Amino acid sequence: MAMTDLTPVKPQESELLVVTGMSGAGRSTAANALEDHGWYVVENLPPQMLSTLAELVARTPQALPKLAVVVDVRGKAFFADIRDSLNMLAASGISYRVLFLDADDDTLVRRFEQGRRPHPLQGDGRMLDGIAAERELLAQLRDAADVVIDTSKRNVHELASQVTELFSDSGPVVLRLTVMSFGFKYGLPVDANYVADVRFIPNPHWVPQLRPHTGLDKDVSDFVLVDNNANEFVGRYVRALEPVLEGYRRENKHYATIAVGCTGGKHRSVAVAVELAKRLAQLPRVAVSTRHRDLGRE
Template identity: 80%
Template sequence: MTQTEDLTPVKPTESELLVVTGMSGAGRSTAANALEDHGWYVVENLPPQMLVTLTDLVSRMPQSIPKLAVVVDVRSKALFSDIRDALTHLSASGVSFRVLFLDASDDVLVRRFEQGRRPHPLQGDGRILDGIATEREVLHELKEMSTMVVETTDLNVHELATDITEYFSASGPIVLRLNVMSFGFKYGLPVDANFVADVRFIPNPHWVPQLRPLTGMDQEVSDFVLVDSGAEEFVERYVHALEPVLAGYRRENKHYATIAVGCTGGKHRSVAVSAELAKRLAQLPMVTVTTSHRDLGRE
């Protein structure tokens, strides 16, 4: 990756404008998806002639679309030839914008097109390499004008999405959002669980008359569940086992995960353990945690 100017995030009063372009097969769609996931309004395959008009419309409602990303490509050389004029016009009009250029080596681009079994948009009757060479010639000047060039030769789609997130998300590096959900096995497994923990090994407060009407949200039940039952050790070891998994999720650009904790009815043990587990997980770096209790309140 090469950078041609400082990319320290700026919080302008007007909408932010990012023009995303680069070589076909270098990852424009992946970059667009990552930007969209982090609050950018993304317009793909916009003819350059419409860039000024779109920017003018967005500038009139900056609160509605504070971050606009426009993806332009070279599928039509005749249309793309106007991109420099459009950017020059924006500069002359005082519009602040950045240009992100995605690139990759010829051999990697060829391999990606062959794996996708699609022709290069500019190859015509020639080879993929002919299309790549033509595209490099057309894009040469725009690459020189770019604010940032990202080399994707050695990046897979997850790594590229992670890089785009770190460069253009206001929150910086990916924060993994975890939902720790309690549930009752007798009502079925949660369909969206990434992990399921069974805490039915813990003595059941249901059989203690004074605890039966309470829930795992009550301190008396929580103390009963977590003290002298092995639950504390279970939670500590479970968090330790999850740490490399959650780190891997962030590397693979996974934003959400659900950890389901189940007991028989979802009222006592699973609720208390979920609360303790969420408290421990919240101490990990780049993780935010919420709790939910699917079956709490059911008879």
């Protein structure tokens, strides 16, 4: 007679994702992408109702296993209470994550002008006044977010793809890393958790036959990585990140962006980012993707 497994079955836990960020940064696009992949999305929920809704979902996780709540600043007085609402969730033992969408001022202004809409906080002032007020209001929430996505250089399809990549998988949550190459001459990535400077590596730009190619090409990659300092750097950097990544897991942080920069973001940073991603992907419970922010720019 077969023995009965009496091991208690762990109840299914619901996932709660709070989607917020700057007006015009892509909250609607993110919400649509989440909805396409099985999330139940509630938009424009007053923050005071957040803990009540979360408690209802926690009691019956099978009914709404994946709930995303989109919160914005159209009700400024309501939004001021969101930190208290999130603190109440934590005190109640309800697990949640915060996705914050951001973009630079020029991009936000352009998007509002294209849509012929005023900023919700500009009142009788300029659009930039409204953007500045919103940044101040959201500063603490942005600092505490689990994931920050800068949408300045992303179109709606690229943003939807990244949201899908981050939040569509089911099963045990692993640590998801994005290794991003970039060029210092175009500015630091605002959504990077760590930044590595690889401008110490000999530059293929000064080799005529390599200049037209990129770090994705084998001849450039070989030129960059054959340098002993480059290989030693990548190996040591991975080892230095291992306790950091383990700490992220302990703190229930599931997403991080590691940026690798050279002068223009075409040769050295691209080759090193690809190699770094390969080595990080060999670590247990880590999923790695690459992004080359400035590749193709002149």
